[in-house]
Amino acid sequence: MEIKRISEGVSFAFHKTERFKTSVVSVSLICPLDEKSSERALLCYLLSRTNRSYPDIISMNRKLASLYGAVISPNVQKIGESQVLTLSLVSVDDRFSLDGKAISEEGIRLLMECIFSPDITPDGFREENMEREKRLLIERIESEKDEKRIYALNRMVEEMCKDESYGIHKYGSIERISALTGKDVFAEWKKILTTCPVQINAVGSFDMEKIQSITASYFDRLQRKKEDIIEIRTEFLTESYGSKTATEKQKVKQGKLVIGMRAGMTFDFDNYPAIRLMTAIFGGGTFSKLFMNVREKMSLCYYCAARLVASKGLITVESGVETENAQKALEAIRNELDEVRKGNFTDETVENAKKSLIDTFNSVEDSVLGIDAFMTSQCLSGTFRTPEEYAELLKNVSREEIIIAANMVTEDTVFILESEEEDEE
Amino acid sequence: MKEKLIKNSLLNEEYYEIDHESGLKIFIMEKPDYNGAYALFGTKYGSVDTCFKLKNEEDYTTVPEGIAHFLEHKLFESEELDAFERFAQTGANANAYTSFDRTCYLFQCSGEFEKNLEILLDFVKAPYFTEETVQKEQGIIGQEIRMYQDSPDWQVLFNLLRGLYSKNPVRIDIAGTIESIAKINADLLYSCYNTFYNLSNMALAVAGNVKKETVLSIVDKVIKKEEPVEFEQIIPEEPKEVAESYIEEALGVDMPKFALGFKETHSESVRTAKEALVMNLALDIIAGKVSPLYSKMLSEGLINTSFGKEYFTGRGFAAPIFTGESNNPEKVKEEILSEIAKIRECGIKDEDFEVSLKKLYGAEVFAYNDVDDLANNLIDAYFNNHGLFETIELYKTITKKDVEKAISDSFKEEYCCLSVIR
Numbered sequence: 085m086e087i088k089r090i091s092e093g094v095s096f097a098f099h100k101t102e103r104f105k106t107s108v109v110s111v112s113l114i115c116p117l118d119e120k121s122s123e124r125a126l127l128c129y130l131l132s133r134t135n136r137s138y139p140d141i142i143s144m145n146r147k148l149a150s151l152y153g154a155v156i157s158p159n160v161q162k163i164g165e166s167q168v169l170t171l172s173l174v175s176v177d178d179r180f181s182l183d184g185k186a187i188s189e190e191g192i193r194l195l196m197e198c199i200f201s202p203d204i205t206p207d208g209f210r211e212e213n214m215e216r217e218k219r220l221l222i223e224r225i226e227s228e229k230d231e232k233r234i235y236a237l238n239r240m241v242e243e244m245c246k247d248e249s250y251g252i253h254k255y256g257s258i259e260r261i262s263a264l265t266g267k268d269v270f271a272e273w274k275k276i277l278t279t280c281p282v283q284i285n286a287v288g289s290f291d292m293e294k295i296q297s298i299t300a301s302y303f304d305r306l307q308r309k310k311e312d313i314i315e316i317r318t319e320f321l322t323e324s325y326g327s328k329t330a331t332e333k334q335k336v337k338q339g340k341l342v343i344g345m346r347a348g349m350t351f352d353f354d355n356y357p358a359i360r361l362m363t364a365i366f367g368g369g370t371f372s373k374l375f376m377n378v379r380e381k382m383s384l385c386y387y388c389a390a391r392l393v394a395s396k397g398l399i400t401v402e403s404g405v406e407t408e409n410a411q412k413a414l415e416a417i418r419n420e421l422d423e424v425r426k427g428n429f430t431d432e433t434v435e436n437a438k439k440s441l442i443d444t445f446n447s448v449e450d451s452v453l454g455i456d457a458f459m460t461s462q463c464l465s466g467t468f469r470t471p472e473e474y475a476e477l478l479k480n481v482s483r484e485e486i487i488i489a490a491n492m493v494t495e496d497t498v499f500i501l502e503s504e505e506e507d508e509e
Numbered sequence: 510m511k512e513k514l515i516k517n518s519l520l521n522e523e524y525y526e527i528d529h530e531s532g533l534k535i536f537i538m539e540k541p542d543y544n545g546a547y548a549l550f551g552t553k554y555g556s557v558d559t560c561f562k563l564k565n566e567e568d569y570t571t572v573p574e575g576i577a578h579f580l581e582h583k584l585f586e587s588e589e590l591d592a593f594e595r596f597a598q599t600g601a602n603a604n605a606y607t608s609f610d611r612t613c614y615l616f617q618c619s620g621e622f623e624k625n626l627e628i629l630l631d632f633v634k635a636p637y638f639t640e641e642t643v644q645k646e647q648g649i650i651g652q653e654i655r656m657y658q659d660s661p662d663w664q665v666l667f668n669l670l671r672g673l674y675s676k677n678p679v680r681i682d683i684a685g686t687i688e689s690i691a692k693i694n695a696d697l698l699y700s701c702y703n704t705f706y707n708l709s710n711m712a713l714a715v716a717g718n719v720k721k722e723t724v725l726s727i728v729d730k731v732i733k734k735e736e737p738v739e740f741e742q743i744i745p746e747e748p749k750e751v752a753e754s755y756i757e758e759a760l761g762v763d764m765p766k767f768a769l770g771f772k773e774t775h776s777e778s779v780r781t782a783k784e785a786l787v788m789n790l791a792l793d794i795i796a797g798k799v800s801p802l803y804s805k806m807l808s809e810g811l812i813n814t815s816f817g818k819e820y821f822t823g824r825g826f827a828a829p830i831f832t833g834e835s836n837n838p839e840k841v842k843e844e845i846l847s848e849i850a851k852i853r854e855c856g857i858k859d860e861d862f863e864v865s866l867k868k869l870y871g872a873e874v875f876a877y878n879d880v881d882d883l884a885n886n887l888i889d890a891y892f893n894n895h896g897l898f899e900t901i902e903l904y905k906t907i908t909k910k911d912v913e914k915a916i917s918d919s920f921k922e923e924y925c926c927l928s929v930i931r
Binding site: 151222227380386405406443 | 870
């Protein structure tokens, strides 16, 4: 894996390999998470669907299909307090096209045209496209509410980070999306192309210099200026000001319990190896305290797991439990964290957690999409580390450092989705 | 021991197919340029296997719904260290899944492959069930069942299967119900285990940075020769007709979900590679992203990007299915039926066939990227009675006529069911 700067505010990370039969090129625009998040989420989907040369969905999809089922997919992510808009192209490596036709270059140009030459009028994005994408994005948000695990996690974050940008939903809000015009989105498109940091990734067997020059040429034409490129900083609250609880009732069969904690980090790599290990021992796998005790011994739930969100310095714990057992599970989870804080875990558990995490990092390079996602996370972090470096750092964490890390963690918000009394059939 | 090396020049890939002396079928794909490896140990036993007996037994046993999945959970346990604890010592990522017609145990790792394979083979071949551990699991699986009851995507599909099938056990939930799993006990688990976990009913697939010799030496060490067990099953006769043509359930969702399926009848237990590919092409031509119908429904606001299609098929069942979200599922059904009628009448355009063929070819090649896909596809192909490379080779010979025939033979309006969650 390598990374270089190829145009003002544009970096290019690449991994040349013949291991895979398909390749991936992704372009990510790194935006702030703010009141314009709805505009940009909508923009990301608009750009992915058509462009000036292929102005309707069917012609675009057929063009992609003719490139041996190449796919251009949109992705809107919240990473720290950035809203990351990604368009990625996955296509069959040139070595495996049936007629020996080189398709990757054509695919990459198509991807760049989606970003730089959308189908617009002087008044902005076309009405029909706006209406379609607004509907699709609103339905996406509504559908997310129907998956209770995601819903409960989102609600917890919303409660926990009410006063931080992180509390903003990655798609913004339904109200804002409904009110958007083609002009609004057009203005945002022009603005972010010239001001946002850009991350381009390429994984595959292709000629990286060529990919670099094709993608860089589009940004060079914009003549981006150094002083215009924005810098996005994520706010880290190292400590909670006391735990608060929010509950909600819905007609569900199973309740959900989500806990948000502050991990004591001041930036995304602050004490990262120790905190990551601590989270793993606490609730990060089948060897963890939450799995072994709350699930296996107490038989309270099917899933109960902790996850570190390093990009914002949070730890989340998620579980699906019967409403009548929610308090019992909450106490059990708190109790397990206390056990970690007191150092009540064996050296063997530390070794197991290390092995498990190291194994995960060692496997990153076995998947084309895994490499792409890993490179993006590294670039956003500001310091590019390879999976091997992560593995090395984890190896050297001591037991004491894990205990210290656990004692930095403070509980911030509990969200409980309760099942409403309902007649059991 | 019999060993075959099977090669494919189009993909430049090869794998070994081995009949081990113990009676176990083994597939190995060596991928020396990967860091890790993935192994899958599976049996042709799933939620549809509900009534059976060993050949020498007199009476058939009818087991509670969800027992195959319950057994999967319980196999991880043993008298000493359970399998999760053993895998924890190596850092491997271990898991298992139960589907309608199979149960598979797996791990992915980048180090200590030999030890991991040993654990995998050992724990699956060493059942240990007691009444106490069975009870404990009822709580955990009870919560798993509840979780799925709240999932509209899951419910819309299982309601569809209950609408399509009146007798075939594919209509029951893989995990069973809270009531059915309460009836499971250690004896029943042993009875299922002894019938279906015989090596002659199982296979091992490994892909990744491993050597064939290494895999075989571990198998030699852990797996003891077993005489094949013969069993008989009662598979209820399924009528041609659907049980219901419309099923609706209220879950209070913001976005209504639908699943539209067309029940097929068949003489053979599983579909051939060709039948499956032809049907996937048919689905893509009717309503794939490249089809006029998809564009039309999307721009008219009838569907959104969650719209999808699949050929739902396995041992004893086959149905092309369309799924998605819509405020007007009945209209979606109408549009799909009218598109099918149109294709039946006018045939498929050459251009439409070529576009879908290329698109599906690309997706097929993509499946050769990751070691987990490779191992899963090796076992999948074997359980479906064909070779791994059969599908990719079919792209050279498949014709538009094959697909036109499938569209007129399947997709019968009188055998379809629409399931809706509101």
